[in-house]
Every structure is written in C-alpha cells, then in structure tokens.
Amino acid sequence: MSFWDIISYTRYRFKMRPFVPTAVYGVLNYLLSFTLIASPWLFGLVNVSSAALFIPIYIGWLQFIMAVFVDNETGFVKKFPMQIHLVIDVLMGFFLMVSPWLYTFSDRAFWPELLLGGLLFCLGIFTKKSPFLTRPHHSVPEGQLTTTDSTDGRLSI
Numbered sequence: 001m002s003f004w005d006i007i008s009y010t011r012y013r014f015k016m017r018p019f020v021p022t023a024v025y026g027v028l029n030y031l032l033s034f035t036l037i038a039s040p041w042l043f044g045l046v047n048v049s050s051a052a053l054f055i056p057i058y059i060g061w062l063q064f065i066m067a068v069f070v071d072n073e074t075g076f077v078k079k080f081p082m083q084i085h086l087v088i089d090v091l092m093g094f095f096l097m098v099s100p101w102l103y104t105f106s107d108r109a110f111w112p113e114l115l116l117g118g119l120l121f122c123l124g125i126f127t128k129k130s131p132f133l134t135r136p137h138h139s140v141p142e143g144q145l146t147t148t149d150s151t152d153g154r155l156s157i
Helices: 003-013 022-042 050-069 082-102 111-126
Strands: none
Touching (some): 022 082, 050 111, 082 111
16 A cells, blocks of 8 residues: 555545634634734744744734735625635745744744744644635536536536
C-alpha cells in the first residue's frame, strides 16, 4: 500500500468536516488580529529582527480589516466573501509559520509565529463554509443543464 493510498483511505474513512461555526470564528478572528498586532511586545520580539517585528503587525492589521468587511455574523460592512477570507487566512497562516526560517530569525524566536500562524491556518481550514473541506455548490443558469452523470456526480453541459 503506497503513501497516497493511505492518505485517500484515511480521507475516505475519516471524513474531515469543518466544525468551527462562523460566529465563533469571527470572535476568534478579532482576538487573533489584536494578538498579532501586539505580539512583538507581548512575546519580546521587538529587538529580534525587523521581520519578527513587522510581519505579525501587517498580518494582524490585514486580518482586522478583513474581519470588519467580511460577510458573516461579526462583520460590520459585509462586502467581503467568507470563503475568500478563509483562503487568505490559510495563506497568511502558512506564511507566518514559515517566516522565522524564511527570514532567518528562528534561532532567536519562532514559537509565537509558529503557534499564531498555525492557529490562523487551522481556523481557515476547519471553519464552516471553508472551501477546503466543503464541496462547492455549482449553479447553472436555467436551460443549460442537459444531464447529471450519476457515476461521479459531475454536471454535463
């Protein structure tokens, strides 16, 4: 049995489903954005390097701006799609996790970036409406649907 067979069996056997409600995600997103903005001072990263200082601040402000504009229960303006926000969360979380090694300050400090980036990464994947674990809803304008292929569920247009 190859590695990919094990992965596909595990994914088939234990279906990973998003479990974080969007309202809880919204509150956690605000808390995480404020923690990221304050993290250089909370965790003593001010004198480590300029990357350790500015990357969490930039990502924190971007998270806060997206949280204000996102279309969920805690967003104020409700113009930014939730699924795009979750994709950007995964990308930002991954970038934050690898930044200590990417900018070579991992010998002085890496735990805050690794933990906060990992939390952002996991929230982006396991929040309901996440495009990573939910199947997209395909809508076709009326009159263009010709058949539904019953073997694999794909639409034939």
